[in-house]
Amino acid sequence: MIASFLRLARPKHWVKNAFVAAPLFFTPSALSWASAGTVALAILAFCLTASAIYALNDWADRDADRLHPEKRHRPVASGAVAPAAALVFAGALAVAAAVLAIRLPAEFGIILAVYAGMNLGYSFGLKNVSLLDVLIIAMGFVLRVEAGALVLGIVPTVWILVCTGLLALFLALAKRRDDLTSDLDSAHRKSLAGYNLPFIDTAIAVVLGALLVGYLMYTTDEAVLRKFGTERLYMTAPFVVAGILRYLQIALVEKRSGSPTEIALSDRFLIVCVLGWLAVFGYLIYA
Numbered sequence: 001m002i003a004s005f006l007r008l009a010r011p012k013h014w015v016k017n018a019f020v021a022a023p024l025f026f027t028p029s030a031l032s033w034a035s036a037g038t039v040a041l042a043i044l045a046f047c048l049t050a051s052a053i054y055a056l057n058d059w060a061d062r063d064a065d066r067l068h069p070e071k072r073h074r075p076v077a078s079g080a081v082a083p084a085a086a087l088v089f090a091g092a093l094a095v096a097a098a099v100l101a102i103r104l105p106a107e108f109g110i111i112l113a114v115y116a117g118m119n120l121g122y123s124f125g126l127k128n129v130s131l132l133d134v135l136i137i138a139m140g141f142v143l144r145v146e147a148g149a150l151v152l153g154i155v156p157t158v159w160i161l162v163c164t165g166l167l168a169l170f171l172a173l174a175k176r177r178d179d180l181t182s183d184l185d186s187a188h189r190k191s192l193a194g195y196n197l198p199f200i201d202t203a204i205a206v207v208l209g210a211l212l213v214g215y216l217m218y219t220t221d222e223a224v225l226r227k228f229g230t231e232r233l234y235m236t237a238p239f240v241v242a243g244i245l246r247y248l249q250i251a252l253v254e255k256r257s258g259s260p261t262e263i264a265l266s267d268r269f270l271i272v273c274v275l276g277w278l279a280v281f282g283y284l285i286y287a
Contacts, residue, residue: 004080005089008058009051013261017046019141019164023149023156028228028285030152042108042151045100046144049116052093057123059086064189069182070258104151111147115140130194134172141168159218166211170244171260173204174251178258204251208244215240228285236281243273 020043024030058065058076065077075081081089094116101109118136127133142165149156177200179192218224219233246269251257264270 001081004075005085008055008075008081008086008089009093010054011047011051012265013050013054014047015261015264016141017043017050017144019144020046020148022145022160022164023152023154025282026157026160026285027152027154030154035152038104038151039148041100042104042147045097045104045108045112046115046147048093048097048100049112050119052090052097053116053119053123055086055090055093056120059083059090060123107150108147111143111150115143115147118143128190130191133191134169134176137172138165138169141165157224159214159221159224162214163211163218166207166214170204170207170211171247171257173200173207174247174257175260176200177204177251178255181255182258201252204248208248212241212244230284232284233281235284236277239273239277239280243270243277246270246273 021039024035024039058074061071062074062076062083065071065074071077076083076086097112098109101112119140122133122136126136142161145156145160145164176192176195177197179189180195180197180200216234216237219237225231225233246267247257247263250263250267257263264274
């Protein structure tokens with residue numbers, strides 16, 4: 001039973017909340033044990049909120065999930081966790097998240113509430129609206145970055161917000177592409193009625209083009225270079241390009257982009273790209 005509830009919380013997906021720490025990483029002057037502790041508390045609040053929403057989403061989607069080749073094994077859909085127990089579990093997680101949010105600036109609580117409300121809307125209807133479903137997912141990542149900046153008392157640059165939103169939108173589109181190539185239809189997810197492979201592939205090309213141009217402009221922007229005191233941020237671009245190409249390979253060639261979190265935690269090529277980017281970027285701005 002404990003294992004089933006743990007699966008219901010989807011702890012693997014907590015890695016997404018690392019975006020809350022992005023503003024701290026990009027602001028060397030704000031780095032301290034106190035700021036790291038504050039950001040850790042914000043990340044935990046997001047993790048608990050996300051798990052509450054996952055539990056509620058599994059409760060709401062239990063019938064549709066039974067039609068999916070993989071999602072039918074989820075705790076509520078498979079019967080491992082009773083629907084009523086899933087609701088109680090979601091409520092307990094939400095209360096715990098609220099208790100943590102009280103210890104942070106009030107504005108953080110507002111962002112967390114907006115994030116929760118947006119995802120509740122997603123779970124109870126907005127996920128059925130094509131385009132809006134992937135845009136909500138992308139906005140969730142942008143809110144994470146905004147929340148991380150807020151608890152540190154800094155203003156995030158437009159570059160980090162734009163690149164975060166475009167990256168998340170790409171991952172969401174790739175996930176929808178996987179749904180289509182898995183022969184799922186609107187019976188599983190109503191929003192799929194508004195997608196087909198030519199549209200998804202075109203959308204991915206547009207989003208990735210904007211993402212790459214945006215990141216290259218970021219690494220050569222004079223204000224950014226002055227802020228970090230280096231003119232070599234362009235050296236991080238190869239890791240970004242390699243990572244994007246690898247994910248495209250996974251989506252278009254291997255056709256297994258249904259779970260971005262699983263891919264991020266298991267694909268060695270992507271892991272090397274992320275670690276390489278972190279190492280080079282960190283060295284350039286902290287050394």
